[in-house]
Amino acid sequence: MTSEDVLTALKSLKIYAATIAHDTTPNAQAWREALLSHSTPFILSKTLAFKPKTPKSDTPVLILVVALESTDTNAAAVNKVMNVKDSRFATPELVKDRLGVAPDDVSPLSITSANASAIRVALDSKLVTSAKPIAFHPSASNKTVFLTSAQLQNYLESTGVEVVTAEFSAATLALVASSEATKASSKKVKEDAKIEGAALIGIDVKKEQDFPNWYRQVLTKGDILDYYDVSGCYIMKPGSYHIWETIQKFFDGEIKKLGVENAYFPMFVSSKALEKEKDHVEGFAPEVAWVTRAGSSDLEEPIAIRPTSETVMYPYYAKWIRSHRDLPLKINQWNSVVRWEFKHPQPFLRTREFLWQEGHTAFLTEKEAMEEVYTILDLYRQIYEDLLAVPVIKGIKSEKEKFAGGLKTTTVEGFIPTTGRGIQGGTSHCLGQNFSKMFGITVEDPKFNGEGEKPKLHVWQNSWGITTRTIGVMIMTHGDDKGLVFPPRVANTQVIVIPCGINAKVTDDDRNAVEYRISRIVSDLCAVGVRAKSDMRDLHSPGYKFNHWELRGVPLRIEFGPGDMKKSQVLSVRRDNGVKTPIALSNVEIEVPKLLETIQSDMFIKAKTVFDSRIKQITEWEKFVPALDSKNVVLVPWCERDDCEDNIKERSSRQPDDTAVDEKAPSMGAKSLCIPFDQPEGIVKGKMKCVACNQDASVWCLFGRSY
């Protein structure tokens, strides 16, 4: 923005500041001289733009160091203060791109709410405590505006930019004290989290004490995911892809019974189609990836990669649906979509490309549409509860949290006990007639019997989707300090048979007999549909193999050796709870499938008990934040108003002096997760008050910090 814009912006914030014009000042000396005529005392500032090392695929964040001209700042200090690596002076192109001005003209006043998200500010603590007005260039070096420290901070706050206050002391480069303290305490926790003597191949931190690190290790050491050189993208290895295939097989079979057919629409969307529905595109635009070049030629117009397919598909629905006889139209696709989020990415939970299915259906009536919404939502519940052994709560989203452009969003909400945060598990939307109006999807009213042309009806539409996030929720729910724990129904290997007790004293004959018997156990189990295999590697000890397969989450281990042979039994060891039970050799094909089903249901019950215990039903605001801080979600009487939801979010965010154990926890507050279908008791209008604003409550609503 121009310097005029800056001054206008200051005025609109009621920041009244002296401003003078002078010759262009190419350096501090010239600037100081230009200001000498000014009668009040002042102090010069400087604003330096740095770029830290950024993964190539990431949009680089610009760091603006805003300091007194006299403060000694340098890249090393910036790295330390901002917790980044290899900062360098930003190129003029990058500065121009982010702030619209040349590096010489940059000032904190170049930051606006429009560009703030890609900028971080390191604010010199000496500047903060300065008593004198500070001189800044308002985006041009031929003007100066004098701001007090408080005025500057007000301005920065108005833009929403992240500000870190820093002591640029050449001697220590220390962070300000409070921040340092947080870091030290967090470091201590991480040291406690280290598991003593953890096997080299195993997880070396505890889930409860260093959850982010645990999650990374459990995925990579458990051999189901690898990190990738494009940020926010991950490799799904066979171990996790198999779970997705299991979910696909179940869900695909169920929707085909409902008359849904699969199709494939292109991954590319023209900007014209993408922008057709206004609310919808506003919801997705900031995250859309654009293809602008093919080979070495620029495309005449950039093409978007679908973030979802409403606007890809509905122009064609308008063409295909000609009569009420074409209804219902029920199409699904299994594909990947791209949402280039700038938030912290996390494997499975938040990735820039993810796999999902998206169903898009059209009906003549609202009633039919809503019936399908609920049917699909229950299939999503079944995926979580019956396949993944993960409990969820079915409910409806608040107006604020519903799908952009839709009418009603129903959801299955999950819960990650270790962080106490809710997580959206899958959503089934009734889009109402909003999209059919935008895209002109109409049929003639079949019930119209009057004269003249039949009136047009806009169809009722649904869309519904579930993603590979399912896998992340499952892993976070069941995994333990030894690694992954897979529910039997989705485990690629359900049973691993390991030879034991084969030492130097064992004769070759006995060894052969054990090996033969093991191969029979495996083939007998496979014959009854159990996914079993053996680990006959000579290279490794039984103990090593136990760790190896525990890490990978195999639900049941069977140990078998010469001693077992004599007793005609095997020893089964459950992954979920470590319980060891001998099973008669003759009963293996009967007992093992039963045991797997028991494990499946025990895992669900265990997870459900935890989730239930973490839903705090409360009616007083005083208990709201403490409940969240104790890693719960809360079920509260609520008025369903948007501004009350905003207010709850604000009032439940962490305070600046909060030294949270989980550094990655969001500083933002709680949001509504869902209004559960299963309401604890009827809310009588006028009798029960909203937990936050004391107006009449209309529902019980689940609130929580969330992913």
Next chain:
Amino acid sequence: MTSEDVLTALKSLKIYAATIAHDTTPNAQAWREALLSHSTPFILSKTLAFKPKTPKSDTPVLILVVALESTDTNAAAVNKVMNVKDSRFATPELVKDRLGVAPDDVSPLSITSANASAIRVALDSKLVTSAKPIAFHPSASNKTVFLTSAQLQNYLESTGVEVVTAEFSAATLALVASSEATKASSKKVKEDAKIEGAALIGIDVKKEQDFPNWYRQVLTKGDILDYYDVSGCYIMKPGSYHIWETIQKFFDGEIKKLGVENAYFPMFVSSKALEKEKDHVEGFAPEVAWVTRAGSSDLEEPIAIRPTSETVMYPYYAKWIRSHRDLPLKINQWNSVVRWEFKHPQPFLRTREFLWQEGHTAFLTEKEAMEEVYTILDLYRQIYEDLLAVPVIKGIKSEKEKFAGGLKTTTVEGFIPTTGRGIQGGTSHCLGQNFSKMFGITVEDPKFNGEGEKPKLHVWQNSWGITTRTIGVMIMTHGDDKGLVFPPRVANTQVIVIPCGINAKVTDDDRNAVEYRISRIVSDLCAVGVRAKSDMRDLHSPGYKFNHWELRGVPLRIEFGPGDMKKSQVLSVRRDNGVKTPIALSNVEIEVPKLLETIQSDMFIKAKTVFDSRIKQITEWEKFVPALDSKNVVLVPWCERDDCEDNIKERSSRQPDDTAVDEKAPSMGAKSLCIPFDQPEGIVKGKMKCVACNQDASVWCLFGRSY
């Protein structure tokens, strides 16, 4: 390029032309004056840049009108001459981007072999016939070069740019005579192709006479595909996606038996990874789509969308494969890839995004790798022959045609009889150790028994893929003038039952009885695994329904009415050959599945007979081009040399005076399709000569014009 570059280029082509420098000439008048001092007669040219209307997703082609200054040119004339729509003057940005010069400085000499592919030239016929030297600006308006018409044409030819000679007569805007004649004769054929009295819902052209139009109609009216608003991308509707699901189910089951596991790698590739293998990236780079922007932020470095996943996956193979015990590694993925081709796109056959599977495996030895290559290739043959009833020929690709960066490419080659062109059906590559060397995928030699460190072995790799092109080949092979013809094994609906003979004379009781019996026929067929349904719509006549389902390719129709009821029979009508056979009601569940299998095998035999009859085994060059021109492929003794292949291509291209019936036929010549595994007879070295160059032949090779 600069004007110096232009003059150098002319010299290198041995085009010696007078050149003079003068003041910059902003218009024709100034130019004429600047040249007055020049002693020889000359005539001024003008070069105008137009851009026709272009689908937003396409790279726009620039049209350069090169004319005498006095010729009356305008956009309407350009549209007509170049067969495009809505041409306008190109923006200065576009001209600069394509030619590197400002519009005022443009001349035909701005065209180079590097930019020629995105340019078309409309050459004024008056200029062509000009006896005087013609004045051109060599990419700058302060210089003039004088060229004869022949010199100019030589220059243009050297760049490879497309040149259309045109009469810009204000009166007629007619094309030059020869071009006009071609068009007229082609128009006549198209009129013949119209099917007299074709039902409104049906295909209204004949397959043999207007194949491109027939193909478009059969896809859209057959309800399996729709055109999309991003060029080169298409919507696979349930009718075609079901075929893909059938292929997936078969192939996925087979490769899992071979120990292949599915995984999912990201669709994005960093440029660093993409460019790691040089030959490979050269093969794909011109077609790579680049994401450069997310939301409103430019990415620091563009990210490619995978055109294939070798370079996506192999850096991780290097990490995962640590020991010979990690081998073989066999991973497959079902995904979509993007190749932004600039050739004429065609649904299923050549699309910018397409669905496929790509298998990537690693072995310790070449022997194991090659075994898998052949096993997979035979699965591809089975997909074509056993599922799609499409004959293919298995063989190996020539060095010129093999996969970029690979060692050996095996292929199943198909054939489209209507155009007489070959088509690559699916490829299974042995990559050798090339990629493992580039990406450092090594294991220690397990056989090494010497002292010291074990030597490293580079693994042997394969990659193999088959795409949705399969569906296009199938449709082109079997479809007829009535629409699609699906082989029963891949048809979503195998049997359609249609009530017949229900007219005003039929009693309600009889009508109800027919309807009830039809519902039983359908349920009985479904019970024995036949995908059957009925069409009970009141709205339409049986005749309309016959057309409707014939268009959609349903393999078998069953007609049933009051008359059939009396005779306790149904009437079956085969889609493939129209044969009608009554079947006793009591035998329907037995006879229909048998009949479907007969249809499947008859369709294959029919297609195979045609293909076999179109493979001409010849040994004399004189018969080569005539055989191609009669819509055959040729099996010839060949020397396997690259330059001989180039030579064959050149010698078999169409001549300029060739007025081909199929306008879309490639003007390029034949290429090698494959060296069939099944060689007609041993070639004894020295005995048999290459069909083209008369050197010793080493193999029988299949050549043809191809897709």
